[in-house]
Amino acid sequence: MTRVYNFSAGPAMLPQEVLKQAAEEMLDWQGSGMSVMEMSHRGKEFQSIFDAAERDLRELLAVPANYRILFLQGGGIGENAVVPMNLVGRKPQPATVDFIHTGSWSGKSIKEAKKYCNVNVAASSEGDQFHTIPPRDSWKLSRDAAYVHVCTNETIHGVEFHFTPDVAGETGGAPLVADMSSHILSRQIDVSRYGVIFGGAQKNIGPAGLTLVIVREDLLGQALSICPSAFDWKTVADNNSMYNTPPTYAIYIAGLVFQWLKRQGGVAEMEKRNIAKAALLYDYLDATGFYSNQVAVDCRSRMNIPFFLADESLNDAFLASARARGLLQLKGHKSVGGMRASIYNAMPIEGVQALVDYMKDFEKQHG
Numbered sequence: 001m002t003r004v005y006n007f008s009a010g011p012a013m014l015p016q017e018v019l020k021q022a023a024e025e026m027l028d029w030q031g032s033g034m035s036v037m038e039m040s041h042r043g044k045e046f047q048s049i050f051d052a053a054e055r056d057l058r059e060l061l062a063v064p065a066n067y068r069i070l071f072l073q074g075g076g077i078g079e080n081a082v083v084p085m086n087l088v089g090r091k092p093q094p095a096t097v098d099f100i101h102t103g104s105w106s107g108k109s110i111k112e113a114k115k116y117c118n119v120n121v122a123a124s125s126e127g128d129q130f131h132t133i134p135p136r137d138s139w140k141l142s143r144d145a146a147y148v149h150v151c152t153n154e155t156i157h158g159v160e161f162h163f164t165p166d167v168a169g170e171t172g173g174a175p176l177v178a179d180m181s182s183h184i185l186s187r188q189i190d191v192s193r194y195g196v197i198f199g200g201a202q203k204n205i206g207p208a209g210l211t212l213v214i215v216r217e218d219l220l221g222q223a224l225s226i227c228p229s230a231f232d233w234k235t236v237a238d239n240n241s242m243y244n245t246p247p248t249y250a251i252y253i254a255g256l257v258f259q260w261l262k263r264q265g266g267v268a269e270m271e272k273r274n275i276a277k278a279a280l281l282y283d284y285l286d287a288t289g290f291y292s293n294q295v296a297v298d299c300r301s302r303m304n305i306p307f308f309l310a311d312e313s314l315n316d317a318f319l320a321s322a323r324a325r326g327l328l329q330l331k332g333h334k335s336v337g338g339m340r341a342s343i344y345n346a347m348p349i350e351g352v353q354a355l356v357d358y359m360k361d362f363e364k365q366h367g
């Protein structure tokens with residue numbers, strides 16, 4: 001068996017230990033005589049899997065007791081509608097929501113939210129081709145915003161917030177809402193600084209189909225009447241994420257990933273490794289004229305690293321030889337072009353080293 005290094009932005013690599021355990025348990029989960037996929041979500045076996053996953057995630061992110069963790073479906077794109085439907089009801093209608101536009105994903109959130117509220121784009125880096133994050137003191141927040149939305153890691157443009165903005169003072173107490181789909185669990189965060197954190201699982205957590213929402217309790221119970229019950233966070237929280245059938249197998253795999261993370265030393269250790277992995281690639285990109293990354297140094301993503309060949313006519317050759325060396329999915333998003341290496345928690349430093357070694361060889365050959 002040959003495992004490749006998969007640099008996909010998601011669905012993405014999972015730890016091999018997790019895949020092995022899942023394979024071993026596929027036909028008979030711990031003497032139950034069945035696969036996790038076949039279990040009732042209300043049975044005691046699945047309940048034990050669910051409880052462990054929630055407990056481990058709470059521990060990994062140090063989620064305070066006054067926050068609920070919800071296991072949902074619908075993905076990050078679903079949350080673009082679900083978040084406003086749950087939060088704009090905090091204010092008289094039509095409410096205003098503040099957005100910081102830092103790339104494609106916050107852009108999609110803005111577009112969807114317009115169906116449910118007035119949108120104020122409080123700051124945007126569109127004029128910089130999304131190579132920067134607008135400094136906090138340039139944001140024009142509304143005095144009565146229902147909430148402030150940020151995407152703390154823009155998967156396509158490769159920009160990441162390396163600070164947690166304070167927004168409450170200027171907005172009359174608006175909660176900060178963060179789309180952390182592509183870097184949750186990659187670094188330490190102070191959950192208490194956020195009202196809501198959400199993310200799809202298929203990048204840094206587990207399989208597609210599971211969506212996580214971490215929400216402060218006082219923000220529950222204000223959903224618009226048009227909000228589907230299955231996406232009303234209060235209904236979901238009151239039913240411990242079992243109002244409808246949750247994505248059971250995805251939760252099981254996510255739970256195995258949480259256990260793996262704990263064995264590695266938790267999020268603090270992952271953050272150290274992710275800093276080292278990203279530095280390996282950025283240092284090389286900055287040292288060579290053959291490739292480049294255009295993102296401002298202080299907001300470069302540790303997870304998604306877009307880069308360009310100076311001679312773009314070599315793009316196809318670059319990708320083909322990479323594939324031949326077991327380095328897959330390096331093509332950049334079509335909206336940006338070039339290349340992109342996504343290096344989530346499950347990508348070992350050996351994978352990043354193999355990529356850099358390959359890039360050096362390719363440069364030698366073609367430079």
Ligand code: PMP
Pocket residue numbers: 009010074075076077078105151153154155156179180181182200
């Ligand atoms: N937000 C971010 C930051 C993402 O990277 C993605 C997926 N690439 C999404 C939202 C959308 O997620 P999904 O496809 O699961 O709806």
